[in-house]
Amino acid sequence: MPAFVINNHGGDTPDFDGEITFYVIVCVFLTAFGGLMFGYDLGISGGVTAMDDFLKEFFKEVYEKKQHVHENNYCKYDNHVLQLFTSSLYIAALLASFVASKVCTQMGRKPTMQIASLFFIIGVGLQAGSVSIEMIVCGRITLGIGVGFANQAVPLFLSELAPAKMRGALNICFQLFITIGIFVAGIINYFTSDIHPHGWRISLSLAMVPAVILLCGSLTICETPTSLIERRNFIKGKATLKKIRGTDNVTAEFESIVNASETARQIKNPFSTLLKPSSRPPLIIAILLQVFQQFTGINAIMFYAPVFFQTVGFGNNASLLSTVITGLVNVFSTLVSIYMVDRVGRRILLLEACVQMFLTQTVIGLILLTDLKPTGSWNHAEALIVVILVCVFVMGFAWSWGPLGWLIPSEIFPLEIRTTGFAFAVSSNMLFTFIIAQAFLSMLCHMRAGIFFFFAVWILVMGLLTHFFLPETKGVPIDAMVEKVWKQHWFWKRYMVDVDDEVIKEQVHPHVKYVKYGF
Template identity: 85%
Template sequence: MPAVVVTNHGGDVPDFEGKITIYVIICVFIAAFGGLMFGYDIGISGGVTSMDDFLKKFFMNVYEKKKHVHENNYCKYNDALLQLFTSSLYIAALLASFVASRLCTKMGRKPTMQIASIFFMVGVGLQAGGINIVMIVCGRIMLGIGVGFANQAVPLFLSELAPAKMRGALNICFQLFITIGILAAGIINYFTSKVHPHGWRISLGLAIVPAVILLIGSFAICETPTSLIERKNLDEGKATLKKIRGTEDVIPEFESIVAASEMARQVKNPFSKLMKPSSRPPLIIAILLQVFQQFTGINAIMFYAPVLFQTVGFGSNASLLSTVITGLVNVFSTLVSIYTVDWAGRRILLLEACVQMFLTQTVVGLILLIDLKTTGSLNHVEAVIVVVLVCIFVMGFAWSWGPLGWLIPSETFPLETRTAGFAFAVSSNMLFTFIIAQAFLSMLCHMRAGIFFFFAAWILVMGLFTLFFVPETKGVPIDSMVEKVWKQHWFWKRYMVDADDEEIKEQVHPHVK
């Protein structure tokens, strides 16, 4: 395989040699199953909560409202416990991400992924074998811990494993596998919905497959050189770096990682370091990207796509089939991001998608506002138009805010605050995923078509934020972001002056805190 030489056009940043080896591809493929676990759960929960057998066992009042001929279209699924079934996972993942941050630093990225898969398998067992609401919610919580650990470790693993020139494409494999998981869940739900009365158990139980693959496969992959060097395993770190780069000439990159690790070791409390002004640029962007990612409305659509399509007039099976269609769009659009992110850059994908998502959310809102009353449904043509617009919306999200919401935070923190900073990113994602999952059905009931205008307004805000405050990071080595990105940005560079002052003070007065 020809070498892919990693080059950068910044003056004082060294060029690191490297190529994408077969071993790296295997490592990326196995680790990305952590994303497939997450995606499968996103896709499966919405389908299961629309299955009559599941509702009759755990949510009889929702089942009765659903079957009531004259029930309000926008409110028939509005139930706090039903929303808790979906959203409890995310509050557990939020808390777990901070524990996972510590483990990533102390034990490494690989063991954290292994622990994630174990928690996930326990959660699957509790859900698939659930006999009451307490049992399945406990299962959701265990799944949430697994998701929190996996979402903390996998993007960091992929970013640290990849050479700078290919970092975007390899990291986006995490999001690609999330979309594959969502698609697989949609297909499985379509068939298991016809298996009575335990089709929902099959849907939930099959979530164990990606967790088992991640656990078993993790024994065949390496730890990242950065994690090894950070934990003072220098010889193993250098050997691993040679293995994944496919070259003996790794001294410049090795020395860069060693220097970053030495700086990281001087920081005794990375969470305290994150509160300093010099850490604000990557922290603010990491958190806001997660908030904005959720307020595009994507998870509202992915969680409740079967519910949404039933609301606009599709039958139960037709709505599940429509979910499969959006899942296919999601997967293939993520592939677009893999091929474009490292040459077009991050910003252009984010900005283009904001325009696309704003227009589709607005038009869907207008159609529902004008033609979907509290009872009845849209006519067939309008319902098909809504599905097409949802697909266009998903398309824009899948090649931009979906993958880049994970990529940018995983590549912009310096090593001394990387796991702590990314924990804030993961926890912010889980917090706002929880908020949307818990609130969406109630919002749909009270806001009706206005919910789409609500999300469109947020998309406008995030587009403006991206335009002015999100820097371009393509091709920059992961340990050179401060010099090449933050100190060069028109706004964020003012915070980097504080970083220089802090460094000078520590050199002149090393014992003064």
């Protein structure tokens, strides 16, 4: 196969040589524990906030309100400080993601994951050993810094490590491990809820396990070729590329990465570059995907699933068991996405899921509006129907907006603004996760069943915008997105104002470049 260079101003998109090696599989498995770390926290926090021992320790007012059998079904958990326990992590992750962006660029993806692990381990210790609400919120903030670093580094690592034809499936392993973390957390909460009075401490402390695995794993894996070349370690970058592709025939891909890297080096201020017209399409899409991911209502369900199932008539243990069931559905549905994403593409999965999630949110809202009054309770048959509908909703999310909300932003930015652009995506995700986590219980109290119609309207909007404005990125090499995606899209191509080709050629001419660096 002849070697030739991809650039952002013309040329064909090559089918780079290489295969999925065992070493790549090991790297993907170890780094995906960053997703399990995040998912475990998502799942564990909602279960812990439903445990009486935890509420008696830190939220006596909520515990007492919960004991009143005639208390409003929709409002018995409405407490801003309780919501702050869950949501404080995400505002910390928002701020940390921008620092993580700089670390990712200057130090690499591996050190960023190591920093994430250390912050997470410290945060777990503070949470599990908490004796005051201030201490536990401090632990949540420290965890949030770890989440911000991990969510910045891991998806980028997976996208840069994977060959184009398998990038979707490998990147979705991050989301798969998030769902596994949620599922494992549900099982642990189910058993620790009967361990009095410190079962909640066991649940929180076990979050250290995936953090330790990520830390140890990140010490043994390679850095991505893109990161090495970006930091001008050309020899090691090419050697790593040969290792992960399982072939010596990597010249075309190597030159593509070098070309993109040298172009990126001309950008002195990536934040200002993001404001240029040509950067708007990937930035807008990346941010909207994060906003829409949260406004499906998924995190409202995942954060507070045990609380929600208690609200609709299940007892404490039964509600935790129902959460385990939805977690299992989440895991297996994400496997569907891994199988389908590089076969049918991103758009069709997102659009199908919009229909599925819109219908389930609407029907759940109608059932609650009709049958769940502010006081009283449901029979188990009605509650079981809601659980089934929640599972169908989770299915749709798990094979679409969940994994693709992380995959697409990690693959659509050119290298010169990749870490900065993805930092905006991560921070947008954390911001709106914070908003939903902080507001959901109050929204449930005041909007009652209307909250599900609220999310259904958002799903309708996101489906329409996906249909008209989201381009397909299946099979496109990560450094060819400008030419093969944005310049070809009916709407976004108007923003892709060509840079001065002559200036680029003078600054990043392949022959000059290789003589200078000894290639």
